[in-house]
Amino acid sequence: MDETNRDVIQGTLDMLILKTLSLEPMHGFGIARRVEQISRGVFKVNPGSLLTALQRLERSGWLDSEWRQTENSRRAKVYSLTRTGKKQLEFETAEWTRRSSAIARLLRAAG
C-alpha cells in the first residue's frame, strides 16, 4: 500500500476531467488513467467520484456523451468536451493559476 496521499485535491477533479477531455473524447477508465499518467501517479482517481463527476458535468452542459461500439463488441460511453465546457475549462484554469500562484507566493514569503 502506498502511504502518501493520492486523492485528487478537493474541487479540482472537474478541472482535471475537462482538461483531459480537451485533448480527445474518452471513456471513463481512459480519463482516470490519463489523469494518473499525466500526474505521473501523484493523483489517483476514485471511480465512484469520477462517474458522479461525469454525470454532474454532463448535466451542467460541459460534456456530451455517446455510446460507442468498442472493438470487442461491447458498448462504451465516450465523453467529449462541449463548447461551454471549453469555456469553463479556460475559466477554471485561469482561476486555478491565480490561486496556486498566490499560495506559492505565500509559501515563499513564509519560508
Next chain:
Amino acid sequence: MSLWRQLTRGLRVLTNRTGADHELAEELQDYLEHATTSLEASGLTPEEARRAARHEIGNAMVVRDRVRAYGWENVVDTQFADLRYAGRQLCNNAGFAVTAILILGLGIGATTAIFSAINPILFQSLPYPHPDRVVMIFEMRDGGSRLPNFGTYEGLSERSHSFDAIAVMKPWQPAMVGIGEPELFEGQRVSAGYFRALGVHPALGRDFQTADDQFHGPSVVILSDRLWHRRFSGDPQIIGRQITLENSSSQLDATNSFTVIGVMPSGFENVLAPSAELWAPLQYNPALPPDSREWGHHLRMVACLQPSVSEEEAKSELDAILPAFGRTHAKGFESAGGIPAGVVVTSLHDNVTAGVKPALLAILGAVVLVLLIASVNVTNLLLARSAQRRGEFAVRAALGAGQRRLLRQLITESLLLAGLGGIFGIAVATLGVRILVALSPPGLPRVDAIRVDGTVLLFAFGITTCIGLLVGLVPAIQASRNDPHAALQQSSRQNIGGHQLVRRSLVVSEVALALILLLSAGLLLRSLERLFSVDPGFDASQVLTMQVQESGYRYEGDDARARFFQQSLEGVRHIPGIASAAFVSQLPLSGDYEVYGIEFEAYPREDEAVFRYAVSADYFKTMRIPLRRGRLLDEGDRTGAPVAVLISESLAKRKFHDRDPIGQRVRMGPNMGRPDKPWAIIVGVVGDVKQLSLAANEAEAFYTTPAQWAWVDNAQSVVVRTDRNPATLVSSVRDAIWSVDKDLPIVRVATMESLLAQTEAQRRFALIIFEAFAVVALLLAATGIYAVLSGGIAERMREIGVRAALGATRGSILTLVIRQGMTLTVLGVGIGLLGAVAATEAIAAMLFGVSRLDPVTCLGVITLLGGVSLLACGVPAWRAARVDPAITLRAE
C-alpha cells in the same frame, strides 16, 4: 441550456429508471474490463488483474448508489416512493383511510364553503375602481343617524369640496304595462353623479349628465346588461330607443316613454341595490318647496372622496356646512323632524356589511371549531394507527432509516390523507356553497359573488396543507421518539401510558370544542324561541297581505286615487271566506320604514319622529290590534271632518304618563310648526305594534285615515283576515283588485305569518348553520371518545383479563371503563365552559332574551353531551366486561 438539460435528463431518468440503472451498470462493467485489460498488460495474470481491478473500483453497489443519488430527480423519486408507500398503507387499511378522509373532507369542505361566502362580503373590497373612497353619508340627529332628504343633498353637494362625486338615490319600481300581467322591474331613481360616485361607466351609450337630472327634465333610462339581454336580446341599436314604463313612485312624472341612453357593463355589481335593472334620473325640485317630498327622509346618499381627503376631514367639513344650511331652510327641515346636527360618514363597505358582519364572523368561528375537532379526531386516529405500526417503525429504524426519514414518511402519509380529504372537501364545498346561497337570508349582500373561485381553492389548498402537517406532527414525533430496541422486543407497555395521555388530552379538547359549539347553538335556539314568543302587537294567523302599487300619474289627483283604493277594497270584501279587509300605508315587519314628525299642543317645541300609518277603518279589526282607550277610526273620519288621530300605547305613555291623552291636539308631518293649519285630535290609544323586527323596541306611532292625511299614498298594502288558509285566496284577491284596474302591479304577496318568520331570517340562518355544526361536533367527539376507549381496551386486554381472573365482576369492569371515559367528558365539559365564556362573546349580538351563559341551556347541553358520551363509553365498556379471562391469558 443547462437548466433544460437538467430537466430533460432528469425526466428521462424518472420515466425510465431501469434504463438509467442499466446504462450505469454497463458503464461500470466497461470500466472494469478496461482496468483488467490494462492491468493484464502490465504483467499480471488475468486472475490477478481481475481481482486488482475489482479492488480499485470497490463496492459496485456503493458506486452505483453514489451516482444515483445525484440530481433533482432523485429527490422526486424518493418522494414518489414515499407517496406510493403511503398509498399502499392507506389501501391496506381502507376503513381507517375512508374514515379519516371523510372527516377531513367534511371539515375542509365546510370551512371552504363558509369562507367562499364570507370572503366576498367581509374580506374582498367592493368591485369598484376606488372602493376605499366610496362612502355613505347620513344625517345625524339626536345622536342617531337617519336617511338624508333632498334638501340635505342640495345643501351639501353645492357647498362641499371633499368629493369627486356625490349622489342620492331611492328605489324605483316601474312597470312595463299593456301586455298580459304587468311586469314590475326593480330600479333606482338616482341623481346625476350616482355612477361616477361608484366609479363605473356605462359600457354602451352615456352616463347621466346634470342636464338629465333637472326638475321636469327629459325621461331617460340606463339599463342593466342583464335586462338588455333579457328584454332586448342584446340589441346593439338600443341607444336612443323609446321604451314604455309606468313609473310608480313619482307623482310628478307625466310621461311614460323613456329614451334609453346607456347600458351598464355586464360585470357591474350594484351593491346598493343588487336587484336593480334600470336607472332613471331623480329629477327632484331644487327650489325645495317647504312641505314637498324633497324634505322626506327617504334618500340614500353615496359619495366618492377625493384621493387626498379622509373620511374624518369630509365629515368635519359637512358638519360645518349642514347645520348652517339647515338654519336657512328651517321650514323644510321642520316638516320632517328638525335640523340635523351634522352628518355620519361610513365607508360603503362597512355600510353594506355591517348588518351581517357579527353573524358571519360567528359562523366563521363555528366552522373553525368544527375543523379543529375534525383535525383532532384524525390526529387521534393516526395515533391509534401508529401505535399498531410501532413494530414496523422499529424494523425500519433498525434497517437504518434515520429519525428524519421516518418523520418525512409519516408527514407524507398525513399530507396524502389531507390531500385526499381536501379533494373531497372541495366537492363538499361546491355543494355547500349552493346550499348556503339557497339558505341565505334576504338582504345578504353580494350573494352573486359567492362561489368557489381561485381564492377559495387557494384557501382550501392552504388549510389542507396546514392540516396535513398538523395532524401528522404529533403521531410522527411520537413514533420517531420510540426506542426501536424496546419496540422490537414488544416489551413496550411503559410507552402505552404516555401515548394514551396524548390521545386522552386530545379527546378532552374535542369534548371542550363540541361543548362550545353546542352551547352556542343552544343559545341561538333559545333566542329564536324567545323572539317568536314576543307579541308582535297583532294577530298574524290567517292574514294575507299584498302591496298594490298605483303609478303616480295614473289618476288625476288624490280623489281618483282614493276612489280606486275604495273600490278595490269593496271588491276584496265581497270575496267569500274573507272576514275583514283594509289598506295600510306601511305594513308591519315588511321592511317598510316611514316616520313623520308629530308636535303636541301640550308640549310645544318638542318634535318627535314616529311611525306614521294611514289606515282604512277596518285595519285594527283585521290585524286584531287592541284598542286601549277612546275609539277607533271609522267612516266618519273623512275629508273635511276634524282630523282624528290614534296614537300607540308607548307614545301615549311617554308623552302623557298617567293623564288621559284623549282630546289632546297634535300637528303631524307637513303641518308641523304651521299655525295656519288646524290641529288634529287624539281620539284613541291602540296597542304597540312591532314595525321593524321582533327584537326592536320602537313602537311609537300614530294612525290616521287616508282621507285625513295630506295626500293619498300611492303604494298601499291590503291586509285581509280569512277563515281558511290565506294562501288559497291569493288569486281571488288579486283578481278583485285587477278588476278595478288591470294595469296595476301587485307585489310582495305574503301571509303575515311568513313575514313574521322572515324578520328573523338572519338569526335563523345562523341557527341552522350552528345546529348543523354542533351535531357534527357532537358526533366527532363521541367517535373520539369511543375510539380512544376501545383502543385503550385493546391494549389492556391482558390487564382486564387478570382483573377478571382475580375476581373482578363484570359490573366493576364496566364501571372502571365508563368512569375512565366519563372523566374525559367531565374534564372536557369543564374546559369547554371556560372557553364558552370567551366564545359566546362572538354571538352576543345575535342573542335575544337569554344571557350568554343561560343556566337552562348550559344544563341541557351538558346533559346531551353527557348522554352521548355515556353511549360512546358504553360500547367499549360492555365489550371489556365480556372479556373471558381464560382466553386473554392464554393468548399471552
